[in-house]
Amino acid sequence: MLLHEIILIAIGLSLEIFAIVVCKGAVFSKIRKKALFELIAIFAAWQLVTVTIGNLLVDVLDLTITSANEKGKLLLQILSIIIFGGIAVRMLFEAHKNEDIIESREDSIKVNNILQISAIVGLNGLVAGVGFGFMETSMIKQLIILVGVSVLAVITGIYVGYNYGYRPKTRGYLLGGLILLITDIVLSIRYFN
């Protein structure tokens, strides 16, 4: 996978983190550095662990593009596109749902609660790791880009939520879904041309 494709996918996936964190920022009465660092650590750790597991799974099952025959390569490319396309469709569905939240002041970070609501981020990381793994994308590149963009998403999300409330989460889901969908189309054109 090319560098700009990895970056676009990372941005698309991180917009889900943005959408989740916006809701957390919306209930802060004040942005405390401790809470911000806790959130960054939780989401960075999620991405680190799940993307690594996704890649290792592919390695263990020997499902990489170089180890596959021609038909196998085609299948892996299609699966990789389906994975990112599937995440894109789910994010667009979240944007469409446009769910309201009860904005009630909550300054502490309840780790169990954050882990629960960010479970989907873990799942995204896992399937993205598998998708990248199929294409033998450098794991170092994946992790640096994904974790780096996730950290930015957390910081941006907290400040946006704090200043503007939870409604920008819908835009996060919409933009993330669209970026992943467009990247998917670009990948499809490149793979099947």
Next chain:
Amino acid sequence: MLQARNSVDVAISESFKELALTCSIEKITIKEITDKAGLIRPTFYNHFQDKYELLEWIIQSDIFDPALVLAQQGYLDEALLIIYTNLFKEKNFYRRASHLEGQNSFAGMIRADLKSIILDALENKDLKLPNGWVTKDRLADYHAGYIADVSIAWIKDNMPISPKEMSDVMNFMLKNSLLDVLKVEGK
């Protein structure tokens, strides 16, 4: 029980009341409330936990506090008239608020405030209750319940009778038991 009112609380509450006239309370966001009040969003949380606490504050300070002193001194008729008059002054807002159901229901808030006032009134009274199961708390709960129910029915019905007539209705209900009413009907 009497709540302090500062200018920011008042600005936030006025903004909320105006928004509630055109939008369901569940849909109103804190950003909308603070924008309309000309404040930055985080200011809201320095004053209220959430919009339901804001609504409770509005009910307490606009409706019950002005009548509290009269109620505590036994001027029940006057206290009721003040309560219904204050509700009537912003009938559209309270009619919309009365539709709030669930965990943060309007009925629950009214009932809780009424119970608190009644308990205050019963506080130092030596009551002759039939048995130990009937506590002051249960008594207050019962009376708060029917006063709240009748009042909310009046609000939801768009206050078809005047505040004076409504306070007369409530006076009648408070001073006459069901048995008294049935005896009158039986004559």
